[in-house]
Amino acid sequence: RKEVEQDPGPFNVPEGATVAFNCTYSNSASQSFFWYRQDCRKEPKLLMSVYSSGNEDGRFTAQLNRASQYISLLIRDSKLSDSATYLCAVARSNDYKLSFGAGTTVTVRA
Amino acid sequence: DAMVIQNPRYQVTQFGKPVTLSCSQTLNHNVMYWYQQKSSQAPKLLFHYYDKDFNNEADTPDNFQSRRPNTSFCFLDIRSPGLGDAAMYLCATSRETGVPEQYFGPGTRLTVT
Numbered sequence: 001r002k003e004v005e006q007d008p009g010p011f012n013v014p015e016g017a018t019v020a021f022n023c024t025y026s027n028s029a030s031q032s033f034f035w036y037r038q039d040c041r042k043e044p045k046l047l048m049s050v051y052s053s054g055n056e057d058g059r060f061t062a063q064l065n066r067a068s069q070y071i072s073l074l075i076r077d078s079k080l081s082d083s084a085t086y087l088c089a090v091a092r093s094n095d096y097k098l099s100f101g102a103g104t105t106v107t108v109r110a
Numbered sequence: 111d112a113m114v115i116q117n118p119r120y121q122v123t124q125f126g127k128p129v130t131l132s133c134s135q136t137l138n139h140n141v142m143y144w145y146q147q148k149s150s151q152a153p154k155l156l157f158h159y160y161d162k163d164f165n166n167e168a169d170t171p172d173n174f175q176s177r178r179p180n181t182s183f184c185f186l187d188i189r190s191p192g193l194g195d196a197a198m199y200l201c202a203t204s205r206e207t208g209v210p211e212q213y214f215g216p217g218t219r220l221t222v223t
Contacts, residue, residue: 004152032210043200043214044153087152091210096141098210100152 001026004090006101013078013108020074021104023088032091033071035062037084038103044087048073078108113137114215116201122221123191131186131218133201142184143212144176145200153200159184188220196222 006023013019025033032051036044048055050071054063061074075082085103114135123129133142141160145153157166159178173195175187188195198219202212 008150034211041198041219043217046211046213049211089212096204096206096208096210097155097158098212102150102152 004101116215139203
């Protein structure tokens with residue numbers, strides 16, 4: 001089983017819609033969680049850190065469910081510019097290394 | 111702007127011809143990482159430096175080596191590139207151990223002919 005797994009999608013949504021997707025992790029000792037955004041042929045860029053039960057940043061909301069070992073990302077009022085691949089990353093408490101998922105692709109259409 | 115810089119952005123090399131990719135950072139971060147990312151796959155950690163301490167991942171082939179001559183620079187050497195080494199190579203930094211947020215450079219896309 002992979003350490004971090006994501007539904008690859010693609011999630012095709014119209015502008016203004018809400019889209020949400022999950023990321024599951026296998027190591028119950030994981031303590032820090034992140035969402036990165038990666039545009040086609042570009043580098044991952046940190047979107048949000050998820051340290052406790054979850055957090056919100058504008059139209060983006062991240063949730064952590066430790067019991068079921070997954071984190072989620074919800075995008076409200078989708079914009080065309082939200083089209084990207086969203087990578088989930090998980091770090092263990094005793095190790096500053098990140099394990100990445102392969103990403104979920106979101107395409108927002110006009 | 112403080113940032114992570116990678117050169118070159120695109121590199122073409124021949125099968126078996128050594129190649130060096132470079133990364134520099136103005137963030138003054140202690141930790142530097144090298145990842146390999148193939149299309150539609152997760153970034154795969156090759157190795158990282160905490161300051162001058164080198165840490166190799168167990169499954170990183172011997173064909174891949176790294177040097178960090180100072181805090182700002184880190185190099186990835188591929189001694190004998192194979193066709194399977196064609197990928198995006200990403201350099202990342204993080205401020206300190208225990209602070210896992212990583213910041214990536216723009217990557218070097220390596221083509222092996």
